[in-house]
Amino acid sequence: MLAEIRGLNEECGVFGIWGHKEAAQLSYYGLHALQHRGQEGAGIVTTDGQQLRAVKGEGLVNDVFNEEKLHTAIGHAAIAHARYATAGGNGIENVQPLLFRSSTGSLAIAHNGNLVNATHLKQYLERSGSIFNSTSDTEVVVHLIKKSSHSPFRAKVKNALSLLKGAFSILLLTTDSMIVARDRNGLRPLALGKLGDAWVVASETCAFDLIGAEYVREVEPGELLIISNNGLEVDSYVEKEQRTMCAMEYVYLARPDSNIDGINVHMARKRMGKELARECMHIEADVVTGVPDSSISAAIGFAEESGIPYELGLIKNRYVGRTFIQPTQELRERGVKMKLSPVVQVVKGKRVIMVDDSIVRGTTSRRIVRMLKEAGAKEVHVVISSPPMTDPCFYGIDTSTHEELIASSQNVEEIRQTIGADSLTFLSAEGLIKAIERPFEDENGGLCMACFTGKYPTEIFPDTILPHEKELLR
Numbered sequence: 256m257l258a259e260i261r262g263l264n265e266e267c268g269v270f271g272i273w274g275h276k277e278a279a280q281l282s283y284y285g286l287h288a289l290q291h292r293g294q295e296g297a298g299i300v301t302t303d304g305q306q307l308r309a310v311k312g313e314g315l316v317n318d319v320f321n322e323e324k325l326h327t328a329i330g331h332a333a334i335a336h337a338r339y340a341t342a343g344g345n346g347i348e349n350v351q352p353l354l355f356r357s358s359t360g361s362l363a364i365a366h367n368g369n370l371v372n373a374t375h376l377k378q379y380l381e382r383s384g385s386i387f388n389s390t391s392d393t394e395v396v397v398h399l400i401k402k403s404s405h406s407p408f409r410a411k412v413k414n415a416l417s418l419l420k421g422a423f424s425i426l427l428l429t430t431d432s433m434i435v436a437r438d439r440n441g442l443r444p445l446a447l448g449k450l451g452d453a454w455v456v457a458s459e460t461c462a463f464d465l466i467g468a469e470y471v472r473e474v475e476p477g478e479l480l481i482i483s484n485n486g487l488e489v490d491s492y493v494e495k496e497q498r499t500m501c502a503m504e505y506v507y508l509a510r511p512d513s514n515i516d517g518i519n520v521h522m523a524r525k526r527m528g529k530e531l532a533r534e535c536m537h538i539e540a541d542v543v544t545g546v547p548d549s550s551i552s553a554a555i556g557f558a559e560e561s562g563i564p565y566e567l568g569l570i571k572n573r574y575v576g577r578t579f580i581q582p583t584q585e586l587r588e589r590g591v592k593m594k595l596s597p598v599v600q601v602v603k604g605k606r607v608i609m610v611d612d613s614i615v616r617g618t619t620s621r622r623i624v625r626m627l628k629e630a631g632a633k634e635v636h637v638v639i640s641s642p643p644m645t646d647p648c649f650y651g652i653d654t655s656t657h658e659e660l661i662a663s664s665q666n667v668e669e670i671r672q673t674i675g676a677d678s679l680t681f682l683s684a685e686g687l688i689k690a691i692e693r694p695f696e697d698e699n700g701g702l703c704m705a706c707f708t709g710k711y712p713t714e715i716f717p718d719t720i721l722p723h724e725k726e727l728l729r
Contacts, residue, residue: 267351267367267651268292268337268458269445271426273433273482275453279310279328281466282335285455286316288462291510292367293339296350300363301330302430307361309354313347332433334426336365348389352428355397362400362429366393367458368422368443369651372716376418396425412436413479413492420713422501422650424458424474432483436492440499440712441476442650442703444515454482459513473516498695499703499712503652505691506641507549507612516693516701521552526690527640527682528556528610535680536561538636540606544568546623547595553640554610563608568601568627595623603631613641614670617661621674628675637676642684643667646709684708 268289272278282299297319298311310328312319316337336351352365370376373392376399381387385398399415412427412434422442427434435456437445448455450468457463460470474480477495481488501508504515511521531553543565545554558565572594607627614620624635643662657663661670671679682690684707688700695701705711 267339268462269334269365269367269424269426269456270336270458270462271332271334271365271428271433271435271456272450273332273454274484275450276331278330278333278453279325281450281455282333283316283320283325284466285457285462286335286337288465288510289337289458290316292458292508293337296338296347297336298338298350298352298365299325299328299333299335300352300354300365300428301328301333302428303330304430306430307354307356307363307428309352309363311347311350311352313350332428334363334365334428334433336367346390349391351391351393352426353389353391353394353397357401360429362397362427364393364397364428365426366396367424367445367651368438369649370395370419370423371421371649371713372419373421375716409434409479409481409490413490416479416492420716426456432481435474435478435480435482437474437476437478439477439493439496440703441473441495442499442501442712444500444504444509444513445474447471447474447480454487456480459509459515461510461513464512470514497697497712498701499699500693500701501650501652502641502687502691502702502704503613503648503706505702506687508652511549511552518692523691524549524552524612524640525556525559526692527687528553528558529560530686530690531610531638531640531680531682532557532560534683534686535638535678538608538638538678538680540608540634540636542566542568542601542605543608543610544601545610546612547571550610550612550640553612557608557610557638557640561608566598566601568598568607568609569623570596570598572596595626597626597630597632599630602627604633606634606636607632608636608638609676610638610640612639613644614639614661614674615644616659617670617673620676624675634677635675636678637671637674637680639679639681641682641687642704642707643670643681644706646706648706649711649715650703650705652706 270285296313297316300309310324352363354363370392376395380398400411403411403414405411405414423438424443424445425436448463448468448470455468477493479490479492505523509520543558543563545551627635645662693701
């Protein structure tokens with residue numbers, strides 16, 4: 256779907272490698288594979304065992320890096336980051352990895368996710384004398400490490416991480432080690448791989464595929480990995496809690512060729528489409544089409560299960576940049592038409608089932624329905640391969656208030672009228688859990704379903720939400 260138009264934006268993406276002479280170049284390719292997770296900035300920090308070097312900038316990976324810049328990034332190890340500004344705002348000072356130099360040594364950090372107690376911790380640190388260079392919640396982690404009275408360095412890191420609440424996959428780089436950590440609930444994905452003798456970590460396994468690395472396993476919730484010239488050492492900074500991987504990783508965020516906990520994302524989305532077809536067999540239609548790109552897998556599954564033929568009813572223009580999407584309503588309308596075009600010969604005179612992964616504000620769904628009808632569709636039945644998003648996400652997805660979510664104030668019939676569809680069906684929560692097929696036996700199948708249920712797996716601190724929103728959290 257058109258994330259930059261509709262308001263559902265990806266997480267960030269992290270990549271790290273230790274023990275390869277072309278660490279910077281491989282990180283560049285890794286970031287390319289993770290580009291879908293963040294398009295606002297990118298950076299790479301390398302180490303040659305003596306010092307840390309940073310190359311970063313705002314924009315897409317290709318905009319930030321060139322051969323000359325990568326040539327200056329000397330080293331056998333690197334951490335890298337593709338940024339979407341879920342917290343802290345834009346600006347070069349917030350582009351990661353963040354690099355810090357001090358008399359006790361240099362440290363770089365890359366982080367995917369959101370800390371729900373970041374403001375609380377930042378206020379504590381500022382009262383004790385810390386000065387922040389960015390507005391990113393990631394910087395809080397480094398200050399906690401520096402403030403820790405524990406020793407040695409690993410103990411400082413473990414103490415700092417134990418204070419964090421929320422979602423994070425964190426990579427730390429020093430001159431002599433790379434430290435990898437995942438939040439205690441495993442809300443954000445993080446995988447471990449090998450490329451020859453080199454160790455690799457990445458937000459998604461598609462990055463391994465691009466560079467030819469072999470998947471080893473997932474980084475466990477609450478786990479701490481220390482990678483150095485001595486190899487891999489496994490530790491933990493806290494007891495892991497109940498696994499709650501973000502369900503939206505499977506629904507929308509992750510690339511379809513990635514595997515999360517051994518589950519292929521494309522196949523999970525196909526099963527969502529099949530479950531959705533079973534839940535709305537009453538709909539009579541002539542053709543099924545999916546909204547590119549993340550909804551194609553579910554649309555194929557829906558067509559297979561329902562027996563209604565799948566057709567390419569909507570075409571995505573891949574050469575329209577984000578700069579074309581402007582804030583005025585008139586230009587937003589044009590932006591949708593530039594991004595998506597209906598295939599008139601496919602939809603004209605047909606009863607169309609339009610499969611999408613989610614509805615956030617409803618504005619883009621309304622425009623696409625109108626576009627299909629203007630192209631001659633007799634009926635447009637919208638089916639969504641996830642439940643209604645009724646509650647905001649505080650863990651890194653860009654939906655942080657109820658006011659941004661149409662399903663928080665309108666029921667299904669009201670949303671149907673708003674978007675102008677002839678019918679509207681959402682996949683049930685039970686159907687979503689069944690389709691993903693995670694091997695965990697709790698009621699949510701090891702998934703965070705908070706945006707659909709309002710039941711958050713962690714404490715939600717008052718400083719993470721707007722004042723008028725507090726009464727909405729129960």
